[in-house]
Amino acid sequence: MSLPHALLTALIERPGSGLELAGRFDRSIGYFWQASHQQIYRELARLEAAGWVRSMEPDSGRGRRRDYRVLPAGRAELKRWVEDRSAPKPLRDELMVRLRAAAVLGDTALPDDLRQRLASHREMLANYLAIEARDFTPAPASRERRLRHLVLKTGIRHERSWIDVCTEALEILGDPAVDASTERPSTGS
Amino acid sequence: MSLPHALLTALIERPGSGLELAGRFDRSIGYFWQASHQQIYRELARLEAAGWVRSMEPDSGRGRRRDYRVLPAGRAELKRWVEDRSAPKPLRDELMVRLRAAAVLGDTALPDDLRQRLASHREMLANYLAIEARDFTPAPASRERRLRHLVLKTGIRHERSWIDVCTEALEILGDPAVDASTERPSTGS
């Protein structure tokens, strides 16, 4: 369960309110850990109850903005958690189930779905590559920026993998229109 | 939500009982969609209630083996579902949160975790490669077997990606003992 620690990380990077965090989760952090604003509000309340964060403006209920910052205990908890072990999460993707079902059914038409997925993976890849060009050229030297670059490159690698898979699936299913308009040479980032 | 359709697929491949399906989910299917026996029993009951599968031995409660087979309505439902659209599931991995937290904390020791993950990804890769060598050499020609091979190759690609990520993370965090005993040339399968 990583959401509380993702929130601690985000709040150390910069304090903020629930909705603002939800916005950040739609951008940078959300590229590898998604959360809705409902989850974020619930979790922020828990973090505050645990004494890991504190909100200014302790009064005020609904509708009033509450900014949170991380307390020393929260920073300590984050450090403890980072050094924990984590079992690698196995691959779990609906498309794999679909492909296997298509294999056993023998006569399906899922290329529509595949074309759509291909398009959205290409879009996401272009998005990541733009961020990389903007924020990480030339290649960063500091440890912190190298780590952040690595996280982004993981996203890039991920999209390239799925582009390859969709493309090959379309070939197998005999689709004519597999245009190679977007790059995908090997997988090195 | 793919579990019911994963079960239908598995039962079309071969009818069986709940525990036997749980065993198969620990092997082939579970490589890309995991499920516990508790989930499987609950879902089989739902599939039967929906009229998609039927169990022989309609009597018998606890402790008695119940074998399920797929009814025509279940096959139709599976086909309908396969041809549905599915939004690509974004990357979601705890390690990414950890790396970003390490970046912001600045002084953590997570190489232990990374080494362990590296080992288990290498183990899984070896496992997949063995299956590929056994079941898919020479490269299959039929549509069905090519699809099943593609699913396996996706697993292989997935493990190779994580091996690369862990290795680079260890380099950044200044770990001395990154042995390259397991192959990882590029990523083409």
Added chain:
DNA sequence: AGAAACATGTAATAGGTTACATGATTTC
């Protein structure tokens, strides 16, 4: 008869998703 393995289930809890509700601030 006892133990081990096989087999099916229940209960409690937590996390995530969707839909909805409500208050505050800004803009016209």
Added chain:
DNA sequence: GAAATCATGTAACCTATTACATGTTTCT
């Protein structure tokens, strides 16, 4: 003052996980 937007929440539901409970068959 009405509408739009910002902001914080509640409720219902579903899936997944964990721990536990119970019955059946097989083997010795």
